[in-house]
Amino acid sequence: MKDECRSLKAALSVNVLTVYMFLSVFFLPGVWAECNEKSFLQMTAPKKLEALNGSCLIIPCSFKKTPENGEQLDNSKQIIGVWIKNNTQFFENPKNVIFNSSNQTNIYPMEIIGNLTQTNCTTLFSNLTTKYTERYYFRIEDGTFKAVDRCNFIEINIQDSPQSPSIEIPDDLKEKTSVSITCSAPTPCPHSPPELTWNLQADSQRQTETNTDGSFTTKIQKTITLSDTHDGFTIRCSARYPVNEGPPKTGETLKNLSVPYAPKNTSVSISPSASVSVGIWVKMTCSSRAKPAVINFIWFRSSKDGDQKVAEGESYSLNATEGGAFYCVATNDLGNQTSGKIDLIVGDNLYLTYFIIGGVAVTIILIFFVICIWRFRKNQKQQQQQPTSELELQSPAPKTEDDLHYGEVNFKKRAEDSSASPQDRSQHQETVYAEVKVSQRGNGSTQTADKTEDVYAQVKKK
Structure with missing residues (x-):
C-alpha cells in the first residue's frame, strides 16, 4: 500500500510539473507565478536555502495574520509552530508534518529558536543529510485558529560539497589607488x-553578517594600495566548513587582479653600437612596460642649445654624422616615463684607428715571441757544448799537490832479435813519470795553455 502511494505521489508530481511547463510555454509569463490561494497567514523567509551535509541550517522566519482575517494572536493561549514538507495538497496528511513545537519528539531534528509570541518563527535545522532536500511550508496553531501560508514556501537543498566563497573587487581599479577587497562565504549556520x-x-x-533576507554571510576584508606589481596577481580565498563527522569541507575561489598603470622600465637600446664611424646607420629602439600599452614614443636629443625633439615612434634610425645624447619618452592614457640617456660616439675613421691599434699590438706580440725563442735556443746550445779535458804541455812553474797528476806509462820497444834472452829484453823496460797540466775553463770559455811539458824519465834496470 505504501509503495502504491509513493508511486501515485511521484506520478502526480510529474504530471503537475508537466502541466506547469506546458502552460508556461503557451501563456504569458507571470500568470501562473502569482498565488491565488486564499490564506490567513503570511510567512516571510528566504525562497531558497542551501546547506552542507553534516552541518546545520538556520531558517530565518517571521509571520503575521493577513488583514482579511482581522484577528490577532491570542497570547494567552499556546502558539504552536508546525513545519510541513512536500506539496500543499498534502497538508492534512499527518505524515507530512515533520515538526510540531508542542511535541517532545519529531521526525526531523528541528527547533524553533524564535519567539512565536513575537511572530518570530526562526528555526534551527540540525544534523542535515541529503534526504532533507525538500520544499517546506509553515503553519500556526493558536487554539482553534489554524493557518498555513500556501503561497510562500522554502526550498532547502542539502549538498555534499560546500558553496565556493565569492571575491568582491571594485570595478574601477587604478594604480596608486586604495581599494577594499572582500572574500565572503555563505553561512547556512552561524553557530558553525x-x-x-x-x-x-x-x-x-572574520565577521558574520545578516543579509536582508535573514540569511547569513561570513566575510574577511583587506584594503590595499594598488601598483603595477598587483596586475595579474591571483587572489585565492578558501572557506573551510566544520561538519559533524569527518574533516572540514573546503570550497575555494580564485580571481585575478587587472590593474592599469603608467609606463614602467622605459629604456633605450642602440644597434650596431654606441661607438661608430661617420656615415654608419644607427638604429635606436625604445622599450617600455605599460597597461594599457604605450600609444606614443617621442625621441629627444640633448645639445648645448637644449633638448630637441627629433622623431616619434618606437624606433629611430639615423646616419651618424656627429655624436650626442639621445633619450625617449613613452606615453599611455595614464601617464608617461622618460628613459635614461644614451651617448652616441662618432669618430672620423674609427675603424681605421681600431685596425692600426690592433696591428701594433700584434707586431709587439710577435717580436716578443721571436726573442723568447732565440734566447731559448741559445741556452739550449750552451748546455750541449760541455768543456772537453785536454792534456796540454805546461812550462815549469810552481806546482802544488792539487795541480800535479802522476801516471805510470810503459813503453814497449819492437824486438830486434827474437833470439834475445828474456833478461836482455827486460833491460829495455822503462818507467816514465810525466807531469801534466790540466786545462781550466775561465770567463765562460775554455782556454788551453800551450806550455812546454816537462817529462822526467828514469830507466830502471833490473
Whole structure:
C-alpha cells in the first residue's frame, strides 16, 4: 500500500510539473507565478536555502495574520509552530508534518529558536543529510485558529560539497589607488561559521553578517594600495566548513587582479653600437612596460642649445654624422616615463684607428715571441757544448799537490832479435813519470795553455 502511494505521489508530481511547463510555454509569463490561494497567514523567509551535509541550517522566519482575517494572536493561549514538507495538497496528511513545537519528539531534528509570541518563527535545522532536500511550508496553531501560508514556501537543498566563497573587487581599479577587497562565504549556520583564509593577509578578521533576507554571510576584508606589481596577481580565498563527522569541507575561489598603470622600465637600446664611424646607420629602439600599452614614443636629443625633439615612434634610425645624447619618452592614457640617456660616439675613421691599434699590438706580440725563442735556443746550445779535458804541455812553474797528476806509462820497444834472452829484453823496460797540466775553463770559455811539458824519465834496470 505504501509503495502504491509513493508511486501515485511521484506520478502526480510529474504530471503537475508537466502541466506547469506546458502552460508556461503557451501563456504569458507571470500568470501562473502569482498565488491565488486564499490564506490567513503570511510567512516571510528566504525562497531558497542551501546547506552542507553534516552541518546545520538556520531558517530565518517571521509571520503575521493577513488583514482579511482581522484577528490577532491570542497570547494567552499556546502558539504552536508546525513545519510541513512536500506539496500543499498534502497538508492534512499527518505524515507530512515533520515538526510540531508542542511535541517532545519529531521526525526531523528541528527547533524553533524564535519567539512565536513575537511572530518570530526562526528555526534551527540540525544534523542535515541529503534526504532533507525538500520544499517546506509553515503553519500556526493558536487554539482553534489554524493557518498555513500556501503561497510562500522554502526550498532547502542539502549538498555534499560546500558553496565556493565569492571575491568582491571594485570595478574601477587604478594604480596608486586604495581599494577594499572582500572574500565572503555563505553561512547556512552561524553557530558553525566557515573559516576563511586567503593570500592577501593571514590575520584578517572574520565577521558574520545578516543579509536582508535573514540569511547569513561570513566575510574577511583587506584594503590595499594598488601598483603595477598587483596586475595579474591571483587572489585565492578558501572557506573551510566544520561538519559533524569527518574533516572540514573546503570550497575555494580564485580571481585575478587587472590593474592599469603608467609606463614602467622605459629604456633605450642602440644597434650596431654606441661607438661608430661617420656615415654608419644607427638604429635606436625604445622599450617600455605599460597597461594599457604605450600609444606614443617621442625621441629627444640633448645639445648645448637644449633638448630637441627629433622623431616619434618606437624606433629611430639615423646616419651618424656627429655624436650626442639621445633619450625617449613613452606615453599611455595614464601617464608617461622618460628613459635614461644614451651617448652616441662618432669618430672620423674609427675603424681605421681600431685596425692600426690592433696591428701594433700584434707586431709587439710577435717580436716578443721571436726573442723568447732565440734566447731559448741559445741556452739550449750552451748546455750541449760541455768543456772537453785536454792534456796540454805546461812550462815549469810552481806546482802544488792539487795541480800535479802522476801516471805510470810503459813503453814497449819492437824486438830486434827474437833470439834475445828474456833478461836482455827486460833491460829495455822503462818507467816514465810525466807531469801534466790540466786545462781550466775561465770567463765562460775554455782556454788551453800551450806550455812546454816537462817529462822526467828514469830507466830502471833490473
